[in-house]
Amino acid sequence: MSHHSWPGVYMYTVDTRSSCDLQKLYLFIYLFLKWNLALSPGWSAMSRSPERPASRAMAPMGIRLSPLGVAVFCLLGLGVLYHLYSGFLAGRFSLFGLGGEPGGGAAGPAAAADGGTVDLREMLAVSVLAAVRGGDEVRRVRESNVLHEKSKGKTREGAEDKMTSGDVLSNRKMFYLLKTAFPSVQINTEEHVDAADQEVILWDHKIPEDILKEVTTPKEVPAESVTVWIDPLDATQEYTEDLRKYVTTMVCVAVNGKPMLGVIHKPFSEYTAWAMVDGGSNVKARSSYNEKTPRIVVSRSHSGMVKQVALQTFGNQTTIIPAGGAGYKVLALLDVPDKSQEKADLYIHVTYIKKWDICAGNAILKALGGHMTTLSGEEISYTGSDGIEGGLLASIRMNHQALVRKLPDLEKTGHK
Ligand SMILES: Nc1ncnc2c1ncn2[C@@H]1O[C@H](COP(=O)(O)O)[C@@H](OP(=O)(O)O)[C@H]1O
Ligand SMILES: [Mg+2]
Known part of the structure; x- marks a missing residue:
């Protein structure tokens, strides 16, 4: 649908x-x-x-x-x-x-309201499993070297919007795992779900030890308040260029539009980060960040005027790190043991972006005390429309509002 x-x-x-x-x-x-x-x-x-x-x-x-x-x-x-x-x-x-x-087998914008509840701790366990299973597909397709690369059209800025078998097969696994375990929640996903090609993937109801250790009690919320966002393959452009370190699979669960739990999985290094707001996490912030001359991670394939904005705001001493994938760029702000992961102090994006690209990172940053907002400092609501217009600013252990005040108004400066 x-x-x-x-x-x-x-x-x-x-x-x-x-x-x-x-x-x-x-x-x-x-x-x-x-x-x-x-x-x-x-x-x-x-x-x-x-x-x-x-x-x-x-x-x-x-x-x-x-x-x-x-x-x-x-x-x-x-x-x-x-x-x-x-x-x-x-x-x-x-x-x-x-x-x-x-x-x-597809329905409208909201799941039917029937007063049922879902447990966010269980949703976290299934989200981790889904990201890992989707990642297995992503890796398998890449290793086969048969990507069946297609274009879905062009982005607003004229870049090719690509899709591969890796995106489609990962999407199928991730979607049906979550849908089978939580049939009553709304799931928004980047790729087409073929209702004629349904798969029942059963969850064994086991919550991994690391989750049980951190999230000690169940957290029930009304099923109708939940929106799940799936990105089955983030950094598709880089995937097609065989730049594997940038690729992630992501799941996010929002409650009443607020990002509550996020999972970012790197299939080629088999690293998974997860966090739940007021719950716990398996990842943490680094001990220090450079607020004055930050290293800024930005898009390498949808950059727009981001370099100009960054240099204008923080001066020419600032280091710009072009990288693929919104998941990868959020992990760059955290203490991630993966060797292929670069480190940065800020993540800035100025072009249009979709909610499945950013929800998981937003939830993880929020759970760890960080922030992801539009460039003008507005919180992002993960319901309704699937995209956001106002750019992105992600930071942790910094004065986020002070950073927002420093940034130019993109509408006025014509940097959008
Ligand atoms: N202007 C834009 N329009 C549409 N999608 C965009 C976009 N800018 C970034 N994205 C998407 O956001 C993700 C991260 O982008 P980037 O790597 O350029 O930072 C990518 O997701 P996908 O690879 O899942 O499509 C990319 O397609
Ligand atoms: Mg994406």
Whole structure:
């Protein structure tokens, strides 16, 4: 099910539970009609003997409903009305508004509200597993050297927006793992989920020891407040250039739009960072950062005017580190043992960017006391639209608001 938000890039929101409910409803109507018509003497007589006497009263079309049948039918009608008001059918109608089709196992922008809860600690365990499993696909495809590279179109700035088999296969694994474990939550993912090619990947309900040690109690939240963002392969451009160190897989869980837990996994070094706000983490900030002449990590393939902005703000002594992947760039701010990881003091991005690229990093930074905001210091809400316009500033153990004040207004300076 696709919602084209801009050329070639999709936001997929698939809710297999709604389609399951709909199937149950169809089955119920079918069984009811079968049962009621079997009860009706008019129907049995007609089906067995076309010459039955015309004097027997018949409903139009030759079908007679029994009084009990009519009562059940009315109850059924009430049931449908209830579903309408509980948001179930409303969600499916809104799907038509998005240009989707209801039969393929995909649903509208929100999961049906049914008052259920999910445990964020369990979601963290599955998110780590999903990032690792997706990463296995990413590595396998890269090692096979058959990437099936395609273009999804162009970014606003005219760069090629690439997709490979690594993106698609990782997306499939990650999506179905999370969807099977948490059927009622909304999942937004970068690549197309083929509803005809569903996979049930069961989670064994084991929470890894390192998570249990840090997050000591379950954390239940309403399922309808949760939005999951999946990036099945961050730094696709660099992946196609075989620049493996930049590649990550990422999962983020937002609650009421606020980033709550994030996982960034590096498939080629088999390193995984995770953190949960007010929960715990397996990664930490470094002990010191250079706030005066920071080393700034920026995009190498979607840079826009970022170098000019950085040098104008912090002076010519500032070191600029061009790097691929938003996941990689957030890890550059942290104390990461991976040898292939460069280190920086700030991450700045000035062009448009999507929420699956940044949500996991935002959650990890937030959990560790850092910040990721737009360049004008606004918090980013991880619901609704899939992209953000105002650029990015990510920092940790620095005065983030002071940095925001230092940055030029991009609209005014024409650096966007
Ligand atoms: N202007 C832009 N438009 C669309 N996507 C952008 C973008 N700038 C960055 N991104 C995406 O953000 C991620 C990090 O970008 P970069 O490596 O340039 O810093 C990449 O994700 P993907 O590799 O998952 O597509 C990239 O495609
Ligand atoms: Mg990405």
